[in-house]
Amino acid sequence: MGLFGRFTEGLQRSRERFKEQMNVLLDRGPDLDDEFWDGLEEALILADIGGALASELVLDLRDTATRRALPDAYAVLDLLKERIADSFSEPRPEVFDEGRSVVLFVGINGAGKTTTCGKIAKQARDSGRSVVLGSADTFRAAAIEQLEVWAKRAGVEICARERGADPASVCYDTIERAEALDADLVLIDTAGRLHTSADLMRELGKVVGVVRKRADAPVHTVLVIDATTGQNGLNQAREFHSALDLDGVVVTKLDGTAKGGIALAVSHSLGLPVLKLGVGEGLDDLKPFDAREYADALIGSFDARSA
Numbered sequence: 001m002g003l004f005g006r007f008t009e010g011l012q013r014s015r016e017r018f019k020e021q022m023n024v025l026l027d028r029g030p031d032l033d034d035e036f037w038d039g040l041e042e043a044l045i046l047a048d049i050g051g052a053l054a055s056e057l058v059l060d061l062r063d064t065a066t067r068r069a070l071p072d073a074y075a076v077l078d079l080l081k082e083r084i085a086d087s088f089s090e091p092r093p094e095v096f097d098e099g100r101s102v103v104l105f106v107g108i109n110g111a112g113k114t115t116t117c118g119k120i121a122k123q124a125r126d127s128g129r130s131v132v133l134g135s136a137d138t139f140r141a142a143a144i145e146q147l148e149v150w151a152k153r154a155g156v157e158i159c160a161r162e163r164g165a166d167p168a169s170v171c172y173d174t175i176e177r178a179e180a181l182d183a184d185l186v187l188i189d190t191a192g193r194l195h196t197s198a199d200l201m202r203e204l205g206k207v208v209g210v211v212r213k214r215a216d217a218p219v220h221t222v223l224v225i226d227a228t229t230g231q232n233g234l235n236q237a238r239e240f241h242s243a244l245d246l247d248g249v250v251v252t253k254l255d256g257t258a259k260g261g262i263a264l265a266v267s268h269s270l271g272l273p274v275l276k277l278g279v280g281e282g283l284d285d286l287k288p289f290d291a292r293e294y295a296d297a298l299i300g301s302f303d304a305r306s307a
């Protein structure tokens, strides 16, 4: 898929914000002066890739521009896309797309865990894999019903118990059911919790421990991050990663924010792969992640004619 491929729409607001910032600079001309480099760093920070990575990238680009004698800002912006793509952690297709896998979705309230579970179930089902969903979010009755609706839409099995049931035992039942059905993929929704609540994080750690002990297939923990929370997503990722040793992240709600750079901030600073991207509320609004396409869609295209 080309430059404006799959993520174009989802990252539209982020790209427009970046373009606005850059056009102010490019209107002065494409010179690689101090004002350009400072402006570029500011635009990257505003796109929520994080202050540390923004200055790291700009330092590297500045150095490369001198060494390679890059002619102007347009050449730097092209190189920026390459550097952004290279800054993402390596992909891990075994989490959702290959072999047998048990995945626990974790994250703060409302991040999009239940919705993402449903969307991934649908994609896996469409590609011929058998899926069992588990509703370990027994805290919210509506979450159980919501996951049942998604299971129906995706045409997959679901294991659920009543509100207040022990989440670990729901996981246990789900894995048992998946084994009986010889399922390829088990997707378990957990209750939303604040990364700052030590008790809730400990409880989640126990649930993950039970699943790791019980499952025969590889167990993966995936953090769902709402992109609209911007840099707070990085704090969430840090806490969840240190408590649960995450395997990757799914970034949701990219359709409603200009803070699309958060996927890069998390992936780069914690060494976690971005596994999927949520770009809407519908069943098909989930995109596979590709670092190059993401970089293209985040930065957009600049050339002497369009500026």
Ligand SMILES: Nc1nc2c(ncn2[C@@H]2O[C@H](COP(=O)(O)OP(=O)(O)OP(=O)(O)O)[C@@H](O)[C@H]2O)c(=O)[nH]1
Pocket: 107, 108, 109, 110, 111, 112, 113, 114, 115, 116, 137, 140, 143, 191, 192, 193, 252, 253, 254, 255, 256, 277, 278, 279, 280, 281, 285
């Ligand atoms: N625009 C948009 N909305 C999304 C996306 N993903 C989820 N949502 C919406 O976000 C809201 C919360 O999603 P849920 O899936 O219920 O979130 P959750 O993390 O399971 O919530 P808790 O169970 O309370 O922790 C719902 O209204 C979803 O439709 C997305 O990619 N884009």
